[in-house]
Amino acid sequence: MVNIIHYLHAVIRRYQPSDRATVETVFRDGMMEHINPAFMYAMTRPLHIAVSLFFYIGAYVMAGQSVVLALVSGGAWIGLVYFCCFEFYTGYVRARLNTDMQDIPSYYLSNPDNCFWVAEAEIHGRPQVLGMVAVEGKSDLGSEGKKYGELYRMIVSSSCRRSGLGLQLAKTAEDFCRERHFSKIELSTSSTQRAAVALYFRLGFKLVLMHTQSDFIVLTDVLFFF
Numbered sequence: 001m002v003n004i005i006h007y008l009h010a011v012i013r014r015y016q017p018s019d020r021a022t023v024e025t026v027f028r029d030g031m032m033e034h035i036n037p038a039f040m041y042a043m044t045r046p047l048h049i050a051v052s053l054f055f056y057i058g059a060y061v062m063a064g065q066s067v068v069l070a071l072v073s074g075g076a077w078i079g080l081v082y083f084c085c086f087e088f089y090t091g092y093v094r095a096r097l098n099t100d101m102q103d104i105p106s107y108y109l110s111n112p113d114n115c116f117w118v119a120e121a122e123i124h125g126r127p128q129v130l131g132m133v134a135v136e137g138k139s140d141l142g143s144e145g146k147k148y149g150e151l152y153r154m155i156v157s158s159s160c161r162r163s164g165l166g167l168q169l170a171k172t173a174e175d176f177c178r179e180r181h182f183s184k185i186e187l188s189t190s191s192t193q194r195a196a197v198a199l200y201f202r203l204g205f206k207l208v209l210m211h212t213q214s215d216f217i218v219l220t221d222v223l224f225f226f
């Protein structure tokens with residue numbers, strides 16, 4: 001999508017129930033855009049290249065040098081990989097909309113250690129929700145009852161990226177964690193979410209853990225702490 005905004009006067013405020021429909025749309029769009037990068041990532045892994053070749057060449061040889069069957073067989077495999085990427089993200093969106101995001105006021109706003117913010121700006125004279133972020137306070141088992149904040153739902157609408165909204169949202173979450181004397185901020189993301197990884201490194205987050213979440217579509221999870 002074309003970036004329509006070059007300079008934004010956004011207000012970061014707490015979520016209100018009237019934001020629900022827009023927040024769900026921005027969240028869904030922000031997650032679904034990762035399907036194609038995850039698919040491209042999966043298809044460039046050596047294992048998947050080998051399996052693709054196996055399906056193309058294997059079907060060609062076994063089906064009496066039929067180019068059509070080779071294309072159908074390889075295409076079916078590639079389609080399956082795409083479907084898995086699609087299901088991964090749609091499943092994630094479904095799961096979140098049925099858990100913490102089903103009732104944001106009671107999940108995030110009724111507990112003083114949690115919060116959910118939205119970024120709102122005037123677009124063509126009307127206030128519009130353009131991004132969001134959430135923090136959940138958690139007990140740090142390793143540090144004598146101290147708490148840390150986990151960052152969730154960092155998303156900025158694709159129409160207003162690179163306008164500083166991500167930084168503003170992250171800083172709001174960071175200030176909240178500081179005020180509560182949390183020991184650190186943690187978050188998980190995947191290496192295919194390149195903009196998010198760049199944003200977190202820019203903020204000073206450090207990589208502490210890297211692991212593959214699923215051998216099949218080969219998504220790499222990255223855990224940061226501040």
Ligand SMILES: CC(C)(COP(=O)(O)OP(=O)(O)OC[C@H]1O[C@@H](n2cnc3c(N)ncnc32)[C@H](O)[C@@H]1OP(=O)(O)O)[C@@H](O)C(=O)NCCC(=O)NCCS
Pocket residue numbers: 030031153154155156157160161162163164165166167168188189190193194195196197198199200202
């Ligand atoms: C990650 C995301 C929230 C960043 O929002 P944003 O408003 O575009 O970010 P900002 O404009 O505040 O960018 C701040 C800095 O982050 C880095 N950054 C952000 N997007 C980047 C990109 N596409 N490529 C490289 N660096 C990027 C840059 O250092 C940037 O500073 P600069 O613009 O002065 O160079 C947004 O891209 C997004 O919603 N992505 C999809 C959802 C997602 O992956 N969320 C993360 C879940 S863990």
